[in-house]
Amino acid sequence: MNEMDRRDFLKLAGMGGVVFFSGLGTLVDAIGKSAAADDFFFVQLSDTHWGFEGAQLNPDAKGTLQKAVAAVNSLTNQPDFIVFTGDLTHTTDDPQERRKRLREFKDIISQLKVKNIRLIPGEHDASLDNGAAYKEFFGETHYTFNHKGVHFITIDNVSDPRGSVGEAQLVWLGDTLKKIDKNAQIVVLTHRPLFDLYPQWDWATRDGDKVVTLLMPFKHVTVFYGHIHQEHNHFTGHIPHHAAKSSIYPLPAPGSVAKRAPIPWDPTAPYKGLGFREIDTRPKQNDCVLTEYPVTKV
């Protein structure tokens, strides 16, 4: 993708709404959305931080996740499945409280109409106990699944409190990728950015470059992640990385202010900066179409 195309894409992405995005790294026309039999879409929610308290940042912290669930349920067409890319709960030093929050989160998302739900942890869920409590409720922290010819790979870069993927998982990833055709469409789900987005704010993965190196030989790879509480789009070579909005509070753009402090609640525009996205996956075209939605009912 040349720089002009990239700028155009970022401009479109920054406006929200619908963005067509090719796994080949080329922007495609938003008009003429196809509906081939093997097309499908899924929803990405991220950074719900259940258990967070802080009226200045979100006076409806105990109700926003439920609103997001209602918003997804209100979509005219329901997705094939729903992914949560980490920080399901807000961190706590108390192991019992952590389990209570995970249990409550699980209860709330059970209200989703779509029952095919895929989750991964964020550092708030898993870094203080290496993912132990998370696994009790949701099972493995890294795994694969296939859907209509698309290979989904989840990467855990939070159970190690250092924010590393680690050698064992890198070996697993390498072995997994050996079984996948180089022309296949691959979607990677993870929590932290796999590239050095802004290490000054801990927006990086220590060994994320090793993951990207393993993915580079594959032509159609797209990464979806969370952690930074805002929409963000970036390329490493031909691989696009898309960060999702949070449904608890937004964070400032990387490096835009001195401190990584959450953006305060705006009473004139409640829930501003919060949301979820729909990802329309078109295996035949090897591309994705991203549609951003507010966290309140669609």
Added chain:
Amino acid sequence: MKKITIRPEIIGIFLIVLVVGTGYSKVCAEQQEQVIKMTAKKFEYSPKEITLKKGVPVVLEITALDRLHGFFCPDLQIHADLLQGKVTRIRVVPVKTGVFAFHCDIVCGDGHEDMVGTITVKE
């Protein structure tokens, strides 16, 4: 012309003296460098503001008091894991002036994100 013969064992002794001497000089140089003692605990560094001079080497001696912490200053390329109860020594030679943030990059609890500090480098 008189031929001078140097016995191999004398060369060996000379080399040993040279190597040990170089090492000794290095140790002496490091001993003369300023040492800044720091502590790290949930969720603060002490001191959390450090002032250094550009080009002047210092040694940060950081003790993690309560658990594993990190020390990461990306702009000055300083990165270390701080093991609990151990003194971690980091030699720093600042190559540019400015105010550079550092933070704990090993998740350590509810408050981890506030575990930050700054290094100010002056001319």
